[in-house]
Amino acid sequence: MTHDTLLxxxxxxxxxxxxxxxxxxxxxxxxxxxxxxxxxxxLAERTLALAQLARRHDPEAGYEPxxxxxxxxVLERCLAHGIRIVSNFGAANPPAAARRxxxxxxxxxxRAPRIAVxxxxxxxxxxxxxxxxxxLGAAGDGLEIASANAYIGAxxxxxxxxxxxxxxxxxxxxxxxxxxxxxxxxxxxxLDDWDRLARATMAGHLLECGAQVCxxxxxxxxxxxxxxxxxVGYPIARxxxxxxxxxxxxxxxxxxxxxxxxxxxxxxxxxxPAAYLTPxxxxxxxxxELRETGPGEVRLTGVRGHARPATLKxxxxxxxxxxxxxxxxxxxxxxxxxxxxxxxxxxxxxAGCGPIRADLIGVASVFADDAGRWLDAVPPGDARxxxxxxxxxxxxxxxxxxxxxxxxxxxxxxxAGGGGVRTAIRERLGTVSCQVPRELARSSVSFIEPExx
Amino acid sequence: xxxxxxxxLLVPLVRLAHGRTGDKGDRSNISVVAWHxxxxxxxxxxxxxxxxxxxxxxxxxxxxxxxxxxxxxxxxFVLDGVxxxxxxDALNLxxxxxxxxxxxxxxxxxxxxxxxxxxxxxxxxxxTSRSTP
Numbered sequence: 039m040t041h042d043t044l045l046x047x048x049x050x051x052x053x054x055x056x057x058x059x060x061x062x063x064x065x066x067x068x069x070x071x072x073x074x075x076x077x078x079x080x081l082a083e084r085t086l087a088l089a090q091l092a093r094r095h096d097p098e099a100g101y102e103p104x105x106x107x108x109x110x111x112v113l114e115r116c117l118a119h120g121i122r123i124v125s126n127f128g129a130a131n132p133p134a135a136a137r138r139x140x141x142x143x144x145x146x147x148x149r150a151p152r153i154a155v156x157x158x159x160x161x162x163x164x165x166x167x168x169x170x171x172x173x174l175g176a177a178g179d180g181l182e183i184a185s186a187n188a189y190i191g192a193x194x195x196x197x198x199x200x201x202x203x204x205x206x207x208x209x210x211x212x213x214x215x216x217x218x219x220x221x222x223x224x225x226x227x228x229l230d231d232w233d234r235l236a237r238a239t240m241a242g243h244l245l246e247c248g249a250q251v252c253x254x255x256x257x258x259x260x261x262x263x264x265x266x267x268x269x270v271g272y273p274i275a276r277x278x279x280x281x282x283x284x285x286x287x288x289x290x291x292x293x294x295x296x297x298x299x300x301x302x303x304x305x306x307x308x309x310x311p312a313a314y315l316t317p318x319x320x321x322x323x324x325x326x327e328l329r330e331t332g333p334g335e336v337r338l339t340g341v342r343g344h345a346r347p348a349t350l351k352x353x354x355x356x357x358x359x360x361x362x363x364x365x366x367x368x369x370x371x372x373x374x375x376x377x378x379x380x381x382x383x384x385x386x387x388x389a390g391c392g393p394i395r396a397d398l399i400g401v402a403s404v405f406a407d408d409a410g411r412w413l414d415a416v417p418p419g420d421a422r423x424x425x426x427x428x429x430x431x432x433x434x435x436x437x438x439x440x441x442x443x444x445x446x447x448x449x450x451x452x453x454a455g456g457g458g459v460r461t462a463i464r465e466r467l468g469t470v471s472c473q474v475p476r477e478l479a480r481s482s483v484s485f486i487e488p489e490x491x
Numbered sequence: 492x493x494x495x496x497x498x499x500l501l502v503p504l505v506r507l508a509h510g511r512t513g514d515k516g517d518r519s520n521i522s523v524v525a526w527h528x529x530x531x532x533x534x535x536x537x538x539x540x541x542x543x544x545x546x547x548x549x550x551x552x553x554x555x556x557x558x559x560x561x562x563x564x565x566x567x568f569v570l571d572g573v574x575x576x577x578x579x580d581a582l583n584l585x586x587x588x589x590x591x592x593x594x595x596x597x598x599x600x601x602x603x604x605x606x607x608x609x610x611x612x613x614x615x616x617x618x619t620s621r622s623t624p
Binding site: 258298302305308325340411412427429468469 | 505506509510511513514515516518520522524526549550551558560562563565567569575578579580581582583584585590591594611612613
């Protein structure tokens, strides 16, 4: 075994994550020294569909809206210290995001970075539509398609880094591929070195949700106490040449990282632990082991890999009608009875519009089911602070709009003392998945010309 | 059933284990991680697929599978069809089912008194029942 290692720091775990996370991560990467990469994972399934729609309205839009806030604070230090940046913040428009970063560098008075763009994931084009619909089969019947993207793997990122990219901007690559790509480029593994790819994949899995491995989304006072949660840190993984990793936390940050925080993240969104599927490999964590190797340092070993899936997963989004919601609060004596009466009034007023869900926030809400079995089983009580929330789906916006109007009308027509009405109506995007051949979504790497930005 | 007898305690799962929920489509996965290796056999014995399916009966799971990870002293549960269509269709405020791990952690577990030293959290004489109608 060589002592060659690669550090990978994570500065975002989803679109909407904190934008001040990168600073401490970059400072820690500089202190630790050696080859290092900073990754931002900012692309949830729905984020990408919304980005596709944004791009259709504006050809220069469709990438992460907070791109400047994410990158500007650390761009100078990353360029000065050779820390590469790899991110899927290109969303539906990686070239536009790359041009934006080039302009940002100029505005900050920095030299022009070498920025690569990885494309190939977008299957929204009209030339692919018939093929895509055939693959969806009956699941695609009658759908009004909004966008389609394949989850592509790490190969494009690795190619870009090997070609000298300092910043790699992608769209829909699988989240762990943001880590696997840099590892492939750095260690020179073969694309069928399944064990090493699987280990790097699980390192990426630990990093891909940002603070979630460092005590974020973990605290439960009295059971799981997390120090200084308001300043929770983001993680760094040190990969060795065999892909094994040690995870730690950025210097001077809050939170905690131990065997238990890592176990929760290791199993997050895993189904069969023998087959964690990505475009790069099938990872197997059945014999995975975690060991605390120092304060705030946990080492992951025992991960195995199997040959990658033959096909790629594609997510297809379609216009799926409207979600209407309304809320109103009742407090004091008889609050629960008044909230229940308000729900009954709304059901009668909206009869014929389709199923309506009612929640009594403070009594029964998110544990309950849409059909109301849970709420029906809760005997009426005397809760004194209850927020009624109702929701319905409808394909026709005009019908959906009746719900917010009826909730608002409770001000004068409903039970006594209701206040704080809030209503919302939103377009829904549905998603269906299918498998597509790898040839349909090949990674393609290009470098942007600084003067074109 | 008594909450406490000479040899055993009845406690909510949250005192033995912690967990996190993830989702994909209409499928939820919930991890259950023992606080101490000595508690893990109790989880294997009592937090079964059948027990979890019954605990989530109101969500009408079409299938509940359990994947034990003995080296991690943890189990992964995969519950199909429990999210009312998930982010596509669900009317739930929590369309991802993020809160569901805390429903599972309300499951009652019988713990030999000799193992009580490994339990987390404040001593409770009875399991929490407020959230379970």
